[in-house]
Amino acid sequence: MNNYYYNDYFEIGQQKIANFNLYQIGLPEDDAVYTLKKVLEELNFDQLTARYSNKGRKGYNPIMMYALIVYANMRGVRSVDKIVELCERDICFMWLAKGERPKRDAFYNFMNDKATTYIMENLHYQFVKILEKEGLIFLKSLFIDGTKFEANANRYTFVWRGSINYHLSNLLFSIEKIYERYNKLLTSNGYDDKYSLHEEEMFVIEGIDKVREIIRKNKERKLSKKKKISNNKVIKISNICPVKLLDLQTNLTKIAKEEDIIFVEGRGQKKTELQRIYEKVEEYGERLMKYKESFEIMGDNRNSYSKTDVEATFMRMKEDHMLNGQLKPAYNVQIAVENYFIIHTYVSSDRTDYNTLIPIIEKHHEMTGVKLEDITADSGYCSEKNLLYLKNNDIESYIKLQEHEKKKTRKYYQQIGKHYNMKRVEKTDANGDNQVYYICHANRELKLIRVETRREKGFSRTYKVYGCEDCSGCKHKSECLYNYDEDKDLEKNKVMKINENWEELKKHSEKNILSEKGIKNRQIRSIQTEGHFGDIKENDGIRRFNHRSKKKVYKEMMFYVMGRNLNKYHRFLQGTLKRFEPKNTEKVA
Structure with a gap:
């Protein structure tokens, strides 16, 4: 089966469409499509072709589909409808498609179902190994940076942890009153002795007292026109809480059945106290489950999410079209670069960069098997956890300190406290x-x-x-x-707290970044890594993802990275791009 797809796509000799080859048509010999074909022939597509059955009619060649999407990204095309049109009109796409005309459903089926995350990573790191074999990269040094891309989610579909905490606090007050009404119903009517039911106690949710204390303080601060305190306390609603409400409903249903109490609806119908309590318990139970689900979606590390893409977090973006500092649903995209090539890509729902460094390093060791010697990044990655991880793994840290710029000022050394x-x-x-x-x-x-x-x-x-x-x-x-x-x-x-281990780690990292190699590394990172994002956003116009969910966003990014790396590789082959050599400067900001 695998040989069929290879033989069907990679022909020996000239690649032809009907009776014409690309040279006869007049396509330049240095076109990037030839570089793409050269690389594809060196890649192993066994994992991709294994996802296709050898029974029944054969669909479009998966290698061809992969080639078309990657080449579209090389040309700056991300729209599937545009790719479909180019397969009918553009000679390079027609050559890659061998004259076939796959429609949008075929592309979406390939991207969403056949091209899994594991397969995309496998093909990417095969190409990385080719670059290493040709001496273009060595995989011993990484230059890391991140940026935020807007998610394909509606802008005003936000869910905030602080808002849920506020409403949950009020809900628990209402549930407490319902428990009182329920217990009064049992004792006043003798249902407790008659049906062997006992008075129920209100369940407790840990941490809600701190939430209520912040709510109380915020009400006082509102009167004095002070800024509100963040109320993002992580609350976990256990499974027993909604179960206890369900037990109340079960008991009420039992009483209604034994007492022949009929639940009524509509105008002019008077509801019994039992029915009113039953309906309130049902309403509060549904709200409690809704809040529980929201907390589970956010986890412990996020304070917001979007209803239309629950894995997207609301972040402050540089693009502020309303000029009011609003937050938008977005993903934090990290790249690790060496010699202009993007070696690793990582998509995170975290608003900050602190928790993204270690996953990138672990992915490097897992996918390349090469021991890292040093990491260069900006102050967004400077944390005790990250620097300690680098130290324990014998990786030199060239991470700029958060107070790097402050140390250049006179005021920094005048703070006597x-x-x-x-x-x-x-x-x-x-x-x-x-x-x-x-x-x-x-x-x-x-x-x-x-x-x-x-x-x-x-x-x-x-x-x-x-x-x-x-x-x-x-x-x-x-x-x-x-x-x-x-x-x-x-x-x-005077009392002061000092984390001496943290101070030692910072001192070592600062010594590195102020060394000659550290200065050169910071030049490389600012030009290559930040240059990638500048090119992606300004020249390619990519500021928003087309797909929803972290998994699909990551695959979309992997297709783009493959196309971008192939463009860099093509320029190296043509001699228009050479390895960057930093300037010998004594002082770099």
Whole structure:
């Protein structure tokens, strides 16, 4: 079966349409379509062709379909209808299609069903290995950057965690009243003894007290016209909560059946108390399940999603057509580049870049098997978790610090309340133990008070808390203490928390980025990686995805990346593009 598709598509000798070859028609010999054909002949399509049955009529050749979509992306065409039209009118597409004219349904069936994520990655990394074999890349250094692309979702279909928390709080108050009415119904009518039913207690949802406290504070802040506090506390509704409401309905149904109570509808019909309670329990149960489903969609790492693409998160975009800072449903797309070629692509629903670095590195080790030597990225990836991961895996970090630009200012070194502007003293006491303390601007000692450990999302941080025993009479208090209030903080002493492990990791990364290699790496990243996104958005006009769901968006991106890499490869073959050599500069911003 596999040989059939290969023999059917890759012919020996000239590729012909009817009785004409491309040279006779007049297509230039340096056209990128020849480079595409050359690469396709070196790829192994066994996994793709294995998804086709050898029974019945044979559809369009899957290798041909893949070639057409990739070549369309090489030409900047992403619309399926446009590809269908080009297969009928454009000589290159007609040559790749061997004169056949696949329609839009054939393309959508191929992209959505046949070309799985695993197959797309397999073909991509086969091409990456070809580039490595030809010496165009070495896979030992990666230059990473990310940007946001708008999702194919309606703009005003947002669901916010804070809004759900607010409505859930009110719903639980209503459910609590229903429990009271239910228990009163049982005891006042003797149903508890008659049917062996007992009074029910309201279920508890962990964390709702903190949500209500924030709601209370926000109401007070609204009166004083202050900014609201974020109410994005992660709440988890257990399965037992809706089950307990269902138990109430079951009990009410049993009572109604035994007491011959008929539920009525319509104008002029008077409902019994039992029916009213039953309908309220049903309504509240449906709302509770709706909120539970929304929390499950968002998980622990997101605070919003779109109803028309639940995997898209609302993010602040640079393109703001209403000029009001509105949020749009989008995906965070990451690329890892070497020598102009996109080696890895990663699509995330996370608004920030912190959690995208480690998945890219793990994918590199899994798909290429090559040991990474260094990573270059901007300050968006600078976190203790990421730098510690790089250190533990012997990967040099060339990640710019978040305070990199601030360190160039005079104000940074004038903040006397910061530990990095204090003198750090290490000495050995009489017992031979090493002691560390800081000396502030007023020559007072800040000694170690305690050690704190915080654990968040599976990652722990250790803080050493230093404090001054007596700050009374210090004239630098207003500059040293954060948000100093003379009336409230007159007796307050200076206390500061220092994550020494984090400080050491930052110091090492800063040393790297200020080295000669670090300066060159930052030049390469800013020109190549950021240059890709500038070209994609401005020249190719890609700012919004055509498909919905992270899986389909990722495949759409993989088709585009394959086409983009082939264009770069074609330019290398033609000699119009050469390996980038950074300038030897002593100082780079």
